[in-house]
Amino acid sequence: xxxxxxxxxxxxxxxxxxxxxxxxxxxxxxxxxxxxxxxxxxxxxxxxxxxxxxxxxxxxxxxxxxxxxxxxxxxxxxxxxxxxxxxxxxxxxxxxxxxxxxxxxxxxxxxxxxxxx
Amino acid sequence: xxxxxxxxxxxxxxxxxxxxxxxxxxxxxxxxxxxxxxxxxxxxxxxxxxxxxxxxxxxxxxxxxxxxxxxxxxxxxxxxxxxxxxxxxxxxxxxxxxxxxxxxxxxxxx
Numbered sequence: 035x036x037x038x039x040x041x042x043x044x045x046x047x048x049x050x051x052x053x054x055x056x057x058x059x060x061x062x063x064x065x066x067x068x069x070x071x072x073x074x075x076x077x078x079x080x081x082x083x084x085x086x087x088x089x090x091x092x093x094x095x096x097x098x099x100x101x102x103x104x105x106x107x108x109x110x111x112x113x114x115x116x117x118x119x120x121x122x123x124x125x126x127x128x129x130x131x132x133x134x135x136x137x138x139x140x141x142x143x144x145x146x147x148x149x150x151x
Numbered sequence: 152x153x154x155x156x157x158x159x160x161x162x163x164x165x166x167x168x169x170x171x172x173x174x175x176x177x178x179x180x181x182x183x184x185x186x187x188x189x190x191x192x193x194x195x196x197x198x199x200x201x202x203x204x205x206x207x208x209x210x211x212x213x214x215x216x217x218x219x220x221x222x223x224x225x226x227x228x229x230x231x232x233x234x235x236x237x238x239x240x241x242x243x244x245x246x247x248x249x250x251x252x253x254x255x256x257x258x259x260x261x
Contacts, residue, residue: 076251
């Protein structure tokens with residue numbers, strides 16, 4: 035069964051350091067999402083891509099966060115510098131191209147648990 | 152921004168019991184999704200609903216898209232220990248905003 039891959043699964047970093055997360059969506063999924071999930075809460079969208087283009091990054095803290103999907107396949111989310119409040123689970127999801135039947139169904143990877151010390 | 156409410160926040164049930172939980176919004180949604188999340192893992196899609204009044208089953212799970220388009224319900228029949236986890240509703244409104252609820256934490260007692 036096709037799955038969304040994420041790495042690393044766990045990351046511990048000191049504040050002010052840079053950190054990066056990688057995501058490989060399900061093959062054929064044009065839309066890719068990065069979410070942040072704070073313990074005890076639901077996921078919150080950070081950025082959405084359709085192919086290599088950003089569709090929505092209105093909730094991405096652009097002073098320290100950046101995301102790219104250069105070839106429209108895998109994606110990287112970066113935080114620089116990391117702050118204590120960035121400690122959370124970072125989830126990647128993918129779905130079929132917008133407008134396609136079933137495009138609303140997002141499939142999630144296992145996430146990266148980030149701890150900033 | 153758009154918010155979803157889920158109730159109950161948490162529930163403890165005996166193995167074998169049926170479970171009901173719901174999700175409400177102050178505005179109309181065109182899609183409702185239900186996910187289950189185990190500790191340390193990503194959410195897993197359980198059921199997707201696309202039409203008002205739609206009732207869809209997936210094994211012991213049944214979900215309904217409320218006729219007002221402002222709510223959705225998830226029922227689990229004959230609960231088993233592996234049903235333990237957090238259940239999230241998610242929805243897309245007509246402004247194309249996709250949001251998650253805060254979750255319902257389910258515990259199953261043997």
